[in-house]
Amino acid sequence: MRIALNVNGEPREVVAAWEGESLLFVLRERLGLPGSKNACEQGECGSCTVYLDGVPVCACLVLAAQADGREVLTVEGIAAGDELHPVQRAFVECGAVQCGFCTPGLVVAAHALLEANPDPGDGEIREALAGNVCRCTGYEKILEAVRVASAEMSR
Amino acid sequence: MITVEATLTPTTLAEALEMRAAHPGSVPIAGGTDLMVELNFDRRRPERLLDLTRVPELAELGRDDGAVHLGAGVTYTGIVERLGAAAPALAIASRTVGSPQIRNRGTVGGNLGTASPAGDALPPLVASGASVEVASARGRRTVAAADFCVGPKRNVLDADELIVAVDVPAARGPQQFAKVGVRNAMVIAVCSFALAVDARSRRVTTAIGSAAPTVVSAPEAEAFLAGALDERDGWDRPARLGEAELARFGDLVAAAARPIDDVRGTVAYRRHALAVLARRALDWAWTDYARSWA
């Protein structure tokens, strides 16, 4: 089954092998975009978070065919070329990354939060990131990174 | 070589119903937040999938004649953003579903399709007297939300039918929803409770989630409260309810449940938690009624 979609601004085409294939599988295994991580395949961890037509979703829960004709923005498309996005820079600077497995999903989720709400309170940050699980860093530094990115972006 | 049956991708409701009738083995998919988990873990290999996300009729959200017409494909995020005033219990419940990513995809149609007694949209629909619009190529019918699920993971849908929408009477008084889970976010309800105060018909209606094979209401708690309010002219001269009344109401709600022991909680815990949830939800809603609706 042929699927045509736009990924990070580029038109791409793939042939999915079986109809239950997820958007996450297509991104990682067929389009060579391994930024979005696969850690649970059941919507629990958020490490596969991407934008689908501007809306943050778990790519593991989107059927590949549902993305046909749609626009996908992955973590690979967040930076402007070699210039890291302020959210990415803040994660590095605040030490919010240890093994880094959760980071791509958190970057996309935090990006989405700050696009919608440039100056979130702690309660709002917690609610917005509730679907992203980190096994190693602990959430304090992640919260701090979002606060720093928010300050940086509103400067 | 495995041949791949293309997913069916109707772009109108009529087309979706025709495809459903022509492919009895096909499985509808909306937000995929229940179904994709089954596919990813190979628990299910449907013959064919029927993608509903391109059917505009299912994404409609409108209001007429004092009711909200909520398309089966409207997401929880859409409900939270748009139905806080017209369907408060449903909006509160929607905000407790999963995470932002899940709420951006998950739909009420999918919650009804899955028919889990822990589905968070279901108690608000039952408490507010909503009805479910179902259609097939043969025609349409309407089923009361309270009758839609007939057991855990079982509903009244026929093989060629789709859920089109839910019609929710617009709130005529305060509503509440409360749920207990093992943490504050991303949890399946251990038990939940919804309540709707109808200032016009002067009734308080209830529904219990995740504590019986389907969502059930608590008629004895409703009758007790109706009596207590009548006795002291509570609808016209509302005052906060007393501790004893709230506690009795909570106990009667707990007694209406038929919980089981499972990994999420025991029978005793569920009954205890339900009594607490019901007492609080009633106190919040009635205080609100006394302040701004009477």
Ligand SMILES: Cc1cc2nc3c(=O)[nH]c(=O)nc-3n(C[C@H](O)[C@H](O)[C@H](O)COP(=O)(O)OP(=O)(O)OC[C@H]3O[C@@H](n4cnc5c(N)ncnc54)[C@H](O)[C@@H]3O)c2cc1C
């Ligand atoms: C991480 C995570 C957290 C979750 N948290 C919660 C929670 O807190 N509370 C809760 O209630 N649920 C929760 N869920 C479950 C799920 O999100 C909900 O049940 C949701 O409402 C399903 O909607 P959907 O559109 O994604 O359904 P889908 O997965 O697309 O479909 C579910 C079922 O309904 C059928 N179906 C869908 N639409 C129709 C239709 N129009 N007509 C006929 N059949 C249809 C499908 O065939 C399938 O059997 C969670 C799921 C995940 C993965």
Ligand code: FES
């Ligand atoms: S891999 Fe998609 S949410 Fe965990």
Ligand code: FES
């Ligand atoms: S840094 Fe390892 S999971 Fe978050």
